[in-house]
Amino acid sequence: MLKCCLHLFLPCILELRRINVTIYGIMKAILLVLDSVGIGEAPDAAAYGDTGANTLAHLATASGGLSVPFLARLGLGNIPGLLPSGQSILGVGAMNAPSASYGAMHEISIGKDTTTGHWEMAGLVLPKGFRVFPAAHPSFPTALIAEFERRTGRAVIGNCAASGTAIISELGPRQLNEKSWIVYTSGDSVFQIAAHERVIPLDELYRACAIARELCNPHMVGRVIARPYIGEPGNFSRTTNRRDFSYPLTGETILDRLTAAGVPVTSVGKIDDVFAHRGISRSLHCENNADAQEFFMKLVRDHADGLIFVNLIDFDMLYGHRRDFAGYARALEDFDKTLGKMLQLLSNDDLLIITADHGNDPTFKGTDHTREYVPLLVFRSGRPGTSLGIREGFYDIAQSLAAFFGVAPMPLGKSFLQA
Helix, strand or coil: CHHHHHHHHHHHHHHHHHHHHHHHCCCEEEEEEECCCCCCECCCHHHHCCCCCCHHHHHHHHCCCCCCHHHHHHCHHHHHHHCCCCCCECCECCCCCCCCEEEEEECCCCCCCHHHHHHHHCCCCCCCCCCCCCCCCCCCCHHHHHHHHHHHCCCEEEEEECCHHHHHHHHHHHHHHHCCEEEEECCCCEEEEEEECCCCCHHHHHHHHHHHHHHHHHHCCCEEEEEEEEEECCEEEECCCCEEEECCCCCCCHHHHHHHCCCCEEEEECHHHHCCCCCCCEEEECCCHHHHHHHHHHHHHCCCCEEEEEEECHHHHHHHCCCCHHHHHHHHHHHHHHHHHHHCCCCCCCEEEEECCCECCCCCCCCCCECECEEEEEECCCCCCCEEEEEECCCHHHHHHHHHHCCCCCCCCCCCCCC
16 A cells, blocks of 8 residues: 555655755765776777776876775775776775775766766766767868858867877967967867967957857867967966867756756866856866865865765876876875865765766877776765676766755666665
């Protein structure tokens, strides 16, 4: 009888839970995305040319071992035992009783980029993936570049795949003379525009990116990225004024569902750009780990409620793409110190999820992302950890957040909270 009537009471239970969340503000979930911190080649890595990639294991070995005691206590070192390669992380052993539940996630969407990974963990799958362009000049179609030049009033140089720092070093002096755009792509679906801040003001660069975003939509380009820089020839450096212009969202995300239910969603880092500023109640935009860590620690200390969605970009931007394994290791160890302080502030009602959006093995060939499993650590104070296994689809995160906040289930995924 109880089972038969449960469906009658479930909407009331969910509504009471929602009222409890929105009025009394006692629930908080923190989703921390360690940008590019992969944990071993995915089953389909060969299709991406990424066979053998393993961001965490390889950077740990190359740097002589990682010292991340708080990540280790949560169960980071237990995850390799779940994976086919089983490649351990030097300095991060398996714990007999980890304080968090642990697992790994395999991405279902086609691609290995920021947008694809973040969207899937928010509940959206891209079965066809974004378009990737040829490495050699001309990477982008002639008609696209011609219309971009016409509408912005400046010529384009570059139009090939390149490392951002390398192409700025090579073409920066020419840009200073010609006042042109440096346009380039990578192994991801990106239309990147580099501009010296002294030659082309930031507001003009951002307007040009908005124009490029409109022109790139029919070509299924994942992101248009503003890449401002400063300095003189031989000593150029990119600034933190980067902005991402995302492809329009293709459906509802957990962010939309939470904000519609009155649950606050606070983004930290570049999350607002990745989701085209949709489904976000409050944005704390920044382009480095130090600021992002300061922002989310203040939110925790101030007892902010709802979903706090954080991206820590430096692992990818400063160290993965530049193949700097030592810097990558130092950044992880710095984050671990912040994590230790945060864990002391979380209550029994809080939920912490730590994961990544893709890999970027700093010991691997090239300078692009790598198709890898990503780690999954789920912490709730006072509750013992358990194995969550290998999850097929990043969207299990969205489903788990829906269950945690008591909103209607998402179309895809299985909640890991019951485990």
